[in-house]
Amino acid sequence: MLEHNKNVFEHIKFNIFSYLIFIYICFYMEKIYTIKDIAELAGVSKGTVDRVLHKRGKVSQDALDRVNEVLDKIDYQPNLMARSLKKTQIYSICVLLPDSKNDPYWQSCIDGINEAKKEFKSFNVKVEIFLFDATSTVSFVETNKAVLAASPDAVLLVPLFHKEANEAIETYNSKGIITSIFNNQLKSSSIKSFVGQDLFQSGRIAARLLELLLQKGTIAIVHIDEDYENAIHMQEKEKGFRDYFDQSGKGKFDIKTFKVKHPQFKTTLKEYLEANPTIEGLFVTTSKAYQVAKIIAKNPEKKIALVGYDLLENNLEYLNNKTIDFLIHQNPKRQAYLGTTSLIEHFIFEKEISAEKLLPIDIINTENAKDYFL
Template sequence: MTNKKKTIKDIAKLAGVSKGTVDRVLHKRGKVSKIAQEKVEKILKEIEYHPNPIARSLKENKAYRISILIPDSEIDIYWQPAHEGVKVAEKEFGPFGIEVKIFIYNPSKKEDFYQKSIEAINVSPDLLLMTPLFEKESFQISQACKENDIRVGLFNNHLSTNKTQIFIGQDLVQSGKIAADLIDKTVAPQSDIGIIHIDKEPHLLLKEQGFKNYFDNKKSSHRILEAKNFNSDNQSKFEQDIEQYFRDNPNIKALFITNSKAYKVAEIVSKLMKPCSLVGYDLVPKNISYLKQGKIDFLIHQRPKEQAYLSISHFAEFFLFGKKVPLQNLLPIDIVTSENVDYYIN
């Protein structure tokens, strides 16, 4: 017996009670006699009744508010697909009462991140989604949300200080191991290999950790140089620092760049006409251009659009359907080359 065509009127007739009684039992409001409640519950069980949360939320005009804290894509183009993912999710779930409010912050200024975080909390959302680029401030915001009974979800990178966080993104340690494997297969034995952070953020250290672990476990003959961070705010100084890095390490044969700014190194390596394999991250336009020219060997695609979309959709389905939100949703780690890149961007 199914409930597909059963209305409240049908249930009332089968149970021998009024429609008002059925409504009170279904919505757990008002007084109902024990006998009437048992009759209704017996029929609901027989017809395998399941409530329609969407219909209920529309009827009750129930809205769920999501604040999303995300970096400015005009400052760092990596985040552009993530903004697109937010828009797709907003369009899909908006008609069912999911309200998404976006708070954009400067990814290089922790003060701006913190200020926008406070603004995101002050609208009293049911959920705060954020990309926690600043560890200390992100932890403080998470604690403030806990005190105000606001759920928190993280995407792109997580907090090392919180082991029970809900996280949508990639296994960053594993992605570092994959980068190491790619370089290991590319360069000759006993090569010098460098690790470069550009405008370092805490989560990049997890990629570095995975990279080093790969070679440690393999007992490789390669010499892995100490990781070095370069700031790119001043382009002229950045170029000078990279050029000096190559002078200091004349035998370097490969570089692992831990974020989406591999193109900045590729530009300089190209000018120096230095044979050096490069592995970086993300399908930003300049990275794609250098990949197609053969000046970047591999890119690891982090799927920022999918990360942002899933972050909203998981919670939307929780609010609307009561569907459990996974503690972690680790996305596949895609290896992109000049031969398959068009499949990802078309």
């Protein structure tokens, strides 16, 4: 039998001191309330409170009002430990990225994912990594099929191939699988979140660095090893780079673009540099700056300023002997880590997933390079 007219505060003997204590507890100490507390305050059982909290119905108007009255007064925060202890459901997250055979860059991403896995090991989440061949769209499509077969709750992927990625994302979306991407942007309303860098801005940073290194002269943007038309990241970087000098250089700089695909690369670049002896600076838009460094290091009497991407071992070698002046760090490990944790925390803590997370673009020289490995 319920006692209907019981006031929320009735169980406290009303005098000024106990009232003050109550206020103190409510607002200063931020007392942590449990369902049981709420039940007692509202004069109902914990089952009823549970029904109200989860809107399961089967609650009389009277009980509903009384519970809501209490809920309005206090700040109830469900104990996530207790919740996840009770929940038997294991959330499954699949991460798709290129394997690191052709490009060691991706290994850092795997490290980031494993860090996230480790951190949330004891929660009800399972994170699986799926690798595909970065040079093969077929491999990408097949890997997506394998992921689909695993029917995960969420997918995090590197949308390397524009068209195929969009198709995969649409499929996931139609099946109610949350999809996030990282590394490079891809506009699609079916994407829940993007983690990465502002590549346009990254191009501007390179420009600013080369401006400081040279003051004036001819600079070439070098696109290596990827199909420029399909590689949005190269295009964005070039746009940003040119944008900076359009605003700031004011005729002091002459910007050229040089595109080349791998096999014929070395001789082609050598010829290009010989044909353009005025070039004093190079901006390499991929992680392959070390290949350019290898060539220009052979001609040490003519210093060419060189800015590239990513803290690969090969790159660091040339950074340390000052053939490469600056590297821009894309933070792959952190990108993958954040992409993964935001999904995990969405499931276990009901955290919102932010649509876009842009990481800082780190400038690396000889002196701070080693700090970024911790």
